[in-house]
Amino acid sequence: VGLLRKRSRKEDPARNELVSRSLESAQQCLFNQDYGTAFVHYLLVLNLAPVLKDFASESFRFTLFKWADELDSLGRIQDLFDCYEQALELFPTDEVIINSMGEHLFRMGFRDEAAGHFHKALKLKPDYPEAKENFYRVANWLVERWHFLMLNDRRRNHKYQQAIQKAVEGGCNTVLDIGTGTGILGMCAKKAGAAEVYACELSKTMYELACEVVTANGMNGLIKILHMKSLEMEVPKDIPKRVSLVVTETVDAGLFGEGIIESLIHAWNHLLLPPQSTQDPSRPPSQAGRVIPAGATVFGMAVQCLEIRRHHRLCVSEIGGLATAAAGELHSPVSCSSEDDSTEPYTTERLSRLPGGYTPLTEPFNALDIDFNNVQELEGLCSREVSRVRLPVTGEGLLDALAVWFQLHLDQQSSLSTGPKEDTCWEQAIYPVQTPHSRIIYIRHVQCLAKVFGPLELGDLLPHFSGNPNPSLNAEAELCSALACLGTEQSSGPRDYTMLECAEMALLNNQPYHDSFRRALAKLITNLKDARSVQGPSQGQGLEVMPLTDPPSGPMDPGPDPFYVLDVSEGFSVLSLMAASQGQVKAYSSVEKTQHQAVLRRLARANGVPEEALEFWLNQVEDEQAVLQRPSREKLWSAIILDCVETCGLVRQKLMEKATLARCLLEDGGQIFPERIVLYGMLVESDTLLLESAVQGQEPTLGFNIAPFINQFTVPVHVFLDLSTLQCRHLSDSVELFILDLMNTNANYTNRDVKVQASASGRVTAVPFWYQIHLNEEISLSTFNQDSHWKQAAVVLHQPLAVREGDWVRLAVTLQKSSISISASIEEEAGETGTVDC
Numbered sequence: 001v002g003l004l005r006k007r008s009r010k011e012d013p014a015r016n017e018l019v020s021r022s023l024e025s026a027q028q029c030l031f032n033q034d035y036g037t038a039f040v041h042y043l044l045v046l047n048l049a050p051v052l053k054d055f056a057s058e059s060f061r062f063t064l065f066k067w068a069d070e071l072d073s074l075g076r077i078q079d080l081f082d083c084y085e086q087a088l089e090l091f092p093t094d095e096v097i098i099n100s101m102g103e104h105l106f107r108m109g110f111r112d113e114a115a116g117h118f119h120k121a122l123k124l125k126p127d128y129p130e131a132k133e134n135f136y137r138v139a140n141w142l143v144e145r146w147h148f149l150m151l152n153d154r155r156r157n158h159k160y161q162q163a164i165q166k167a168v169e170g171g172c173n174t175v176l177d178i179g180t181g182t183g184i185l186g187m188c189a190k191k192a193g194a195a196e197v198y199a200c201e202l203s204k205t206m207y208e209l210a211c212e213v214v215t216a217n218g219m220n221g222l223i224k225i226l227h228m229k230s231l232e233m234e235v236p237k238d239i240p241k242r243v244s245l246v247v248t249e250t251v252d253a254g255l256f257g258e259g260i261i262e263s264l265i266h267a268w269n270h271l272l273l274p275p276q277s278t279q280d281p282s283r284p285p286s287q288a289g290r291v292i293p294a295g296a297t298v299f300g301m302a303v304q305c306l307e308i309r310r311h312h313r314l315c316v317s318e319i320g321g322l323a324t325a326a327a328g329e330l331h332s333p334v335s336c337s338s339e340d341d342s343t344e345p346y347t348t349e350r351l352s353r354l355p356g357g358y359t360p361l362t363e364p365f366n367a368l369d370i371d372f373n374n375v376q377e378l379e380g381l382c383s384r385e386v387s388r389v390r391l392p393v394t395g396e397g398l399l400d401a402l403a404v405w406f407q408l409h410l411d412q413q414s415s416l417s418t419g420p421k422e423d424t425c426w427e428q429a430i431y432p433v434q435t436p437h438s439r440i441i442y443i444r445h446v447q448c449l450a451k452v453f454g455p456l457e458l459g460d461l462l463p464h465f466s467g468n469p470n471p472s473l474n475a476e477a478e479l480c481s482a483l484a485c486l487g488t489e490q491s492s493g494p495r496d497y498t499m500l501e502c503a504e505m506a507l508l509n510n511q512p513y514h515d516s517f518r519r520a521l522a523k524l525i526t527n528l529k530d531a532r533s534v535q536g537p538s539q540g541q542g543l544e545v546m547p548l549t550d551p552p553s554g555p556m557d558p559g560p561d562p563f564y565v566l567d568v569s570e571g572f573s574v575l576s577l578m579a580a581s582q583g584q585v586k587a588y589s590s591v592e593k594t595q596h597q598a599v600l601r602r603l604a605r606a607n608g609v610p611e612e613a614l615e616f617w618l619n620q621v622e623d624e625q626a627v628l629q630r631p632s633r634e635k636l637w638s639a640i641i642l643d644c645v646e647t648c649g650l651v652r653q654k655l656m657e658k659a660t661l662a663r664c665l666l667e668d669g670g671q672i673f674p675e676r677i678v679l680y681g682m683l684v685e686s687d688t689l690l691l692e693s694a695v696q697g698q699e700p701t702l703g704f705n706i707a708p709f710i711n712q713f714t715v716p717v718h719v720f721l722d723l724s725t726l727q728c729r730h731l732s733d734s735v736e737l738f739i740l741d742l743m744n745t746n747a748n749y750t751n752r753d754v755k756v757q758a759s760a761s762g763r764v765t766a767v768p769f770w771y772q773i774h775l776n777e778e779i780s781l782s783t784f785n786q787d788s789h790w791k792q793a794a795v796v797l798h799q800p801l802a803v804r805e806g807d808w809v810r811l812a813v814t815l816q817k818s819s820i821s822i823s824a825s826i827e828e829e830a831g832e833t834g835t836v837d838c
Contacts, residue, residue, distance in 0.1 A: 015048060016049075018044075018048065019044075019045050019048050019049045019052075022041045022044045022045045022048075023041070023045045023052070023056070025037075025038075025041045026038045026041035026042045026045060026059075026063070027059070029041060030059065030062075030063055033066075035063055035066040035067035035070060036067050036070065038063045038067075039063050039064060039067045039083065042056065042059070042060045042063055043086055043090075046060065046090050047090070050090075053090065053091070057091065057094070060087070060090075060091075061094075061096060061097060064083060064084070064087050064097065064100075065100060067083060068080050068083060068084065068100070068104065071083070072104065077108065080104060081101075081104075084097070084100075084101040084104070088101070093124055095120075095121040095122075095124040095125045095128050095131060096121075098117050098120050098121045098124070098131075099117065099118060099121040099128065099130055099131040099134060101117050102114045102115075102116075102117030102118045102121065102131075102134060102138075103134060105117060106134070106137075106138055111138055111141045111142055111205075112142065112203070112204040112205050114134075114138050115135065115138045115139065115142050115205060118131050118134045118135035118138060119135060121135075122135055129816040129817055129819055130817065132819060133653075133817060133818065133819040136715045136716070136717065136819070139713045139714075139715050140715060140719075142203070142205040142206075142713065143205065143206070143209075143710060143713035145692050145693075145718075146425065147181065147182070147710060148691065148692055148693060148694060148695055148710070148714075149425035149691055149692055150425045151182065151184070151695045151700060151701055151706060151710065152425070152691040152695060152696055152700045153424070153425040153700065154699065154700040154702075155423075156416055156424075156425065157184065157700065157701060157702050158702065159410055159414050159415075159416060160185060160188065160247075160249075160292070160410065161188045161192075161702055162410075162414060163292050163293075163410035163411045163414050164185065164188045164189050164192055164245075164247055164292060165188070165192040166411065167245050167285075167290065167292060167411070168189055168192035168193055168194045168245070169192065169193065170285050171244070171284055171285030171286040172194070172244040172245035172285055172286065172290060173193070173194050173195040173196070173244065173286055174194065174195060174196045174197075174241070174242075174243040174244050174245065174286075175189040175190075175194045175196070175197045175198070175243060175244075175245045175246075175247060176197075176198045176199070176200070176230075176239065176243045176245070176246050176247075176267070176271060176272075177189065177197070177198070177199040177200070177246075177247050177248065178199075178200060178230045178246060178247070178248040178250060178263055178267065179200070179201065179202070179230070179248055179249065179250040179258070179263075180199035180200065180201045180206075180210050180225065181201065181206055181210065181249075182206070182209060182210055182213050182706050182709070182710055183199060183210035183213045183214050183223065183225065184213075184701060184702070184704060184706065185247045185248075185249070186198075186199040186214075186223050186225075186247070187213075187214065187217060187219060187223065187704055188247075188702065189245070189247065190219055190222055190223055194245075196243075197222065197223045197224070198223070198224045198225075198226065198238075198239050198243065199223055199224070199225045199226070200225070200226040200227075200228055200229070200230050200233060201225065201226075201227060202227075202228065202229045204227065207225065207227040209709050209710060210225050211225055212709050213704070213705070213706050213709050213710075216705050216708075216709065217704050217705050224239075226238055230263050230266065230267065230271070231262065231263065231266050233270070233271060234270065235270065235271065239271070242271060242272055242273045242289070243271060243272060243273065243289070244272075244273050244285065244286055244287070244288065244289055244290070245289070245290055245291075245292065246264070246267050246271070246272055246289070246290075246291045246292070247291075247292045248260065248263065248264075248291070248292075248293075249293075250263055251296075251406075251408070252348075252429075253346075253348040253405075253418065253426060253427045253428055253429045254345070254346050254348075254404060254429035255296055255298055255406045255429075260372075261378055261381070264291060264372055264375075264378055265375060265378050265379055267291070268289070268375035268378070269375070272289035272290075272291075273287060273288055273289035274288065274289060275288060275289050275290065275373055275374075275375070276288040276290070290373055291372045291373050292410055292411065293372060293408045293409055293410045293411075294371070294372055294373050294409050294410065294411055294412070295369070295370055295371045295372050295373065295409045296369075296370050296372070296406050296407065296408050296409060297366060297368070297369050297370075297406060297407045297409070298366075298367045298368040298369075298370075298404060298405075298406045299364045299365065299366060299367060299404065299405055299406065299407070299419065300364065300365055300367045300402050300403065300404045301360055301361075301362055301363070301364045301365070301402070301403050302360070302361040302362045302391075302393075302399055302401075302402055302403075303351075303358045303359060303360055303361060303400060303401055303402070303403050304358065304359040304361055304397035304398050304399065304400050305351075305354060305356070305357070305358035305359070305400045305401060306356050306400075307354045307355050307356050307358075308349070308354070308358075308400045308401045308430060308432055309398070309400045309432075309433075310505065310506050310509040311332060311432075311502040311503075311505055311506045312331055312332040312334060312400075312401075312432035312433075312434060312502065312505060313330070313331045313332070313432075313433070313434055313435065313505065314327070314330045314331075314505065314508060314509065315509045316508070316509055316511055318511075319508060319511070319514050319574055319578075320514030320515060320517060320518040320574065320575075320578040321518050321578065321581065322574060322577060322578065322581065322603055322607045323603075323606060323607060324508075324603070325606065326602045326603055326605065326606030326607075327498075327599050327602060327603055328496060328497065328498060328599065328602065329434075329435065329496065329497035329498070330497065330498050330499075330500055330505065330508070330599070331434040331435070331497060331499065331500070331505070332432065332434070332499065332500065332501065332502045332505050333499045333500075333501065333502075334346060334347045334430075334431075334432055334502065335432075335434055335499075343499070345431070346404070346429045346430055346431045347429075347430050347432070347502070348427040348428065348429055348430060349427055349428060349430050350420075350427045350428070351403060351420035351428050352420055352421070352725075353722060353725040353726070353727075354722070354725065355722050355724050355725055355786060356786065358403075359395065359397050360394065360395070361393055361394065361395055361396075361397050361399060362391045362392070362393060362394055363391070363392075363394060364419075365391055367404070399433050400432065400433055401430050401431055401432045401433055402430075402431040403420065403428050403429070403430055403431075404428065404429040404430075404431065405417070405418045405419045405420065405426070405428045405429070406418055407419075434497075498595050498596065498598075498599055499595075500571075500572050500596075501571060501572075503571070503647040503789055504571050504572045506647075506789035507571075507572075507573075507789040508572075508574070509787075509789070510787050510788065510789045511787065512781065512785075512787050513781055513787070513788075513789070514574070514575075514578065516775060516779050516780070516781050517575055517578060517641075517673070517775065518578050519779055520673060520775035520776050520779045521565070521575075521578060521579050521582060521639065521673075522582060523776065523779075524638070524639055524671055524776070525563055525579075525582045525583075525584070525585060525638070527669065528563055528638055528669055528670075529563075529584065531668075531669055562584050562585055562586040562613075563584060563585045563586070563638035563639075564585075564586055564587075564588070564631040564635055564636070564637050564638050565579040565580075565585055565586070565587045565588070565637065565638055565639045565640075565641070566587075566588045566590075566617060566628075566631070566637050566639070566640045566641065567579070567587065567588065567589050567590060567641040568590045568617075568628065568640065568641065568642060568643065568658075569590065569641060569642075569643040570643045570652075571591075572591055572593075572596050572599075573589065573590075573591065573641075573643075574600065574603065575641050576588060576589035576590075576591075576600075576614060576641075577589070577600055577603055577604055577607075577609060577614055579639065579641075580604065580609045580613040580614045581607060581608075581609050585613065585638075586612070586613060586615070586631075587613060587614050587615075588614075588615050588616070588617040588631065589614065589615070589616050589617060590616075590617050590618055591616060591618075592616075592618050597616050600614065601614075628640070628658060628661045628662055628665060629665065630665060635667075636665055636666060636667040636670065637662075637665050637666055637667065637670055638666075638667055638669075638670045638671075639666075639670060639671050639672075639673060640662045640665065640666065640670075640671075640672050640673070641672075641673045642655065642658055642659060642662060642672060642673065642674070642742065644674060644677055644740075644742075644771075644773065645677070645771055645773065645783055645790060647720075647789060647790055647791060648719035648720050648791055648793065649719050649720065649721065649769075649770070649783070649790060649791045649792045649793030650717070650719060650793055650818060650820075651677075651740070651815070651818040651820070652818060653817065653818045654817070654818070655740070655742075655818060656740065656742075656748065659672060659742040659743075660745060662742075663742075663743065663745075671743070671776070672742045672743055673775050674742065674773045674774055674775050674780075674781075675741070675742055675743045675774055675775065675776060676739065676740065676741050676742060676743070676774040677739070677740040677742070677771050677772070677773055677774070678736060678738070678739050678740075678771065678772040678774065679736070679737045679738035679739070679740070679769055679770075679771055679813075679815075679820075680734050680735065680736055680737060680769060680770055680771070680772060680784075681734065681735060681737045681767045681768060681769035681770075681811075681822075682730060682731075682732050682733065682734045682735065682756075682767070682768060683730075683731040683732040683756060683758060683764045683767060683803070683809060683824075684726075684728040684729060684730055684731060684764070684765065684766050684767070684768055684794075685728060685729045685731055685762040685763050685764065685765050685800075686726060686727060686728035686729075686765050686766055686794075687727070687765070688726065688727045688728065689718060689726070689728070689765060689766045689794060689796050690765055690796065690800075692718065693714055693715070693716075693718060693796045694707070694711045694714045695707035695710055695711055716795055716796055716798070716821070717793055717794070717795055717796075717819075717820065717821075718766075718793060718794045718795075718796060719791065719793045720791045720793075721768065721791055721792045721793060721794055722791060722792070723768050723770070723784060723792040723794075724784075724786070726768070728766075728768075729760065729762055730759070730760070731758050731759060731760050731761075731762050731764055731803060732756050732757065732758055732759050732809070733756075733759060735754060735756045736754070737752070737754055737767075737769060737811065737813050737822075738752055738813050738815055738820075740815075750814060750815060750816060751812070751813070751814050752812075752813045753810055753811070753812055753813070754810070754811045754813060755808050755809070755810055755811075755827055756808070756809050756811060757806065757807070757808050757809075758803040758804065758805055758806065758807045758808075758809060759805065760805050761803060761804045761805045762802075762803065763800040763801065763802055763803075764797060764800060764801040764802075764803055764809065764824055765796065765797060765800045766794045766795060766796045766797060767794060767795045767797070767811065767822050767824070768792055768793070768794035769792065769793060769794065769795070769820070770782065770783045770784035770790075770792045770793075771783045771784075771790075795820065795821065795822040797822075797823075797824055801824050801825070801826070803826065807826055807827075808826070808827035809824055809825070809826060809827060810824070810825050810826075810827045811823070811824055812824075812825075
């Protein structure tokens, strides 16, 4: 206020008085946690007295963020964004406010807009860790990694270019590129000599990128790019006349998942010239319509694969000492059951890179042929007649999935295959078997119903393709679920099952994980019981000693003075139930879904765990943001289980902040699980990681200048890697990179220099990393083994580093928040490893 008066002597005293009173009111409201009123007062103050911006910026930010969280919880979304717009009018270059608004946008599904905010925050402050981490996360959504692989696939690009050039030179001189992406197919058409080229793209990010790419390649004004879905396009509103050629690659691993059938039916009916007719063969190509690709053939093959199995159904009868039979049927949400719209019909995998590999149980079979240049066939898919194929089983095994891929026929001479044995940028579609004793597997396609009778190891597979029983459904509504719904059924009645995410299924099947936690929990509870028997029943909580009462009625009863255990694992977890089974423990689970809580209750009853020994913490906590708090006013936790590593291979966000709070809530002798995490890594040379991370120059993109634009979305940390099957050369042994101590704050640091010796000559392109998770001094888990539900991650170096065998490489490792960065350089002289730079 004194600053205001000093700078505003010539201004209106009444105005200064208003500013002074409003500032005092803002501070008082802030003290009273009345954030909405405080925000209004700050807006008034800073609009009337901009000289106070530097003085009040921190308090204003704090107020804005608190008020925005309240508005979010109340569902007042428009008010929330209005507040951010008002804040940015005052602080248009405040990277913290811009980043925070991006976080709200991302949580609400506005990914394009969120990316713009994160990118703007990074431009204002390139080393801002929160914005950097947020941008990397959203970049994976906006420009998926397959874009880089596809653009680096010179063979694929060249075949498309040849087919387009042949069509244009043959007379197809007006072209529409549906789902243009970076614009490469449209540019191929223009380069081939097409008179008019149009393109459409639904994603705002990819649309803007395509506009930049087209301009950079000297075709601005020569290709008209529309930011819209092709289904919304009309003639002459969006394009002046029907075109003679549609080029597209709006296909996914299952062929139909991106809506190619619906798009092509609409194109034939509204955007394309009529196809060449056998009745009028003299009509020139410029007056007839055609599509590239011309058609596709879909293939399938039954497979056995443990990696697929453990991600989609329960494979164990016991978890951490608990019998699982009472859990009922558990499986992943990847299912084509018509009973549940929340399921996905298939997942995708690169079969050649699955840990443990796969075993074909049949020869590949032809499931479907489709002609994209025949609109009657596209529209009549629902009424295809039944055909029957007998498939001999080529080897005994357990049926885990049907793997599906396709051959894309660009024209009569050229095709691309996405098969598992091909060198391709494509993955394969996987339809998992959900029950271990299923006798029927079926695919509900838009137009076909396929059944495979078994059991597989005893006889032939008999796929039957038949018409859709509901012909009123349009072709796309059925085909969109891609070789539609593969599932299993053993009876005609409805099945009672519980869905868990694929990663949750893999976690349940991870027996070493649960056995390690069981032993660590047992040791802690035993130690606390021994300590309490010496100190008295309540001294461990730091309270007055309570008189002894009657002993518990059963070995697992928590009793009157139990040990409190809190499991705040993400998603479905049985660790709280394992703790409750130790006896004299009251365990709290953070499992939130009612159906998942019911599974835990059934398991508890079946394993003799009393009802009162297990409770659900989120049912009792008013504010879900404040999960870490005392079990009651008088009690502290004996153990808190934190979920430290995401399935993708990264440290969870805000882990250390949670650990700091958790330590304050522990009784004497209590423990956080895990107590320590050690990060390990190695030097590797991997062209695969380079191809998946960035477009490698202009050569693979047919000479078009695309790399600088799409590489803006390069993410230096690759996640969901299977290091055991990654195509790479190991250039060093594994080395300790970093330590996170959850029980001792003073032991932590943010930067560390590590020296590692190259064991072979080559180019260091990446540093894959994984974790050793120490539950206590004796028991630890690795996120890099065949039973792990975790994947690994890797930092891809900005520039490959050439090394010779025996060279020492200095790795500068930084861990800020949950974002890891690594730079590498040659160390001229050998030194001792593990130098810490605090």
